[in-house]
Amino acid sequence: MASADAFQAKFLAEQKARVESLLTSRLELLASGAPPRLLEAMRYSLLGGGKRLRPILCLAFADVASGSTGGGGKVAEDAACAVEYVHTYSLIHDDLPSMDDDDVRRGRPTSHKVFGEAMAILAGDALLTEAFALLGRDSEPQRGALCGELAGLAGAAGMVGGQVLDIAEDRPADEGYMTRTHRLKTGALIRAACRMGVIASGGSAEALRTADTYGESVGLAFQITDDILDLVGDSSQMGKPTGADERAGRFTFPAVLGLPKSKALAAECVNRALEALSRLDGSPGPLVALARFSIERRT
DSSP states (O other): HHHHHHHHHHHHHHHHHHHHHHHHHHHHTTTSSHHHHHHHHHHHHHTTOOOHHHHHHHHHHHHHHHHHTTTTTHHHHHHHHHHHHHHHHHHHTTSTTTTEEEEEEETTTOOHHHHHHHHHHHHHHHHHHHHHHHSSOOOTTTHHHHHHHHEEEEEEEETTHHHHHHOOOOOOOOHHHHHHHHHTHHHHHHHHHHHHHHHHTTTOOOHHHHHHHHHHHHHHHHHHHHHHHHSSSSSSTSSOOOHHHHHHHOOOHHHHOOOOHHHHHHHHHHHHHHHHHTTTTSOHHHHHHHHHHHHHHHH
16 A cells, blocks of 8 residues: 555656646747736646646546557647646636635635736636647647547536536535536546547547546546545645535535545545556556545545
8 A cells, every 4th residue: 555655646746747847838838928917817826736637637548548658749748738727717717706706725815816806717718718729739630629529528518517507506405416517517627638638649449438437437536525625624735724615505425425425435436437447458557546546635
């Protein structure tokens, strides 16, 4: 177990550093054209920390599907950055007073607290749009498919649709409704990241099916764990106050199912993801570590 934990920690640290470097270099492409204040707001949220799970998953699936380190090359790297652009835009908008009304994100004031609501909205808009500009900037044939994949799973039938279900005034305290909500709100973009890694590297149809099952399963496990951590986590480690869901009267997995059943459901999701990995030809070691990280993390 100790060696597995060490591998997970080392892999995550290395890949996070890689992603930070990629995000910084891609954002610099806008330095000569974007208004400085807008770029500052984009940089504040995009480079403000975070687990970087989605881009790491994208790059890991590109490696496994291609059977080589750095699989997919610049296309996979652009795909990983585009996914994180969209994820960051969603966090900026989710924190707004009209949504979750959060003051702290990753241990720092949220974007609208620093730059004002209008600039926060525009920074989110810019990150969303630039994600597709990044994917479409060169001529490799898989870039069109990547744009479609990200748009479909981030849009009305994906992440945004899940947000709508999450804020509905008539939402029921029902496991099925919560599962559907979070498979879209959180899971869809994680699923997109996994699938985009396979597409970027020209992986097989079998690898794409594996990425789909894995992404959906890990996405749900990740959200259940988020709900659990909001209830029992350490706010100093989380980088934001805990207990917000309970204070707001939100329906969460622990609130509806109880803590033991929620933990068991998250573990079931991870087991389903690990079973899917058995169909891959390449070494899935990093993907195993990432699946387990989704429920073992403390932040």
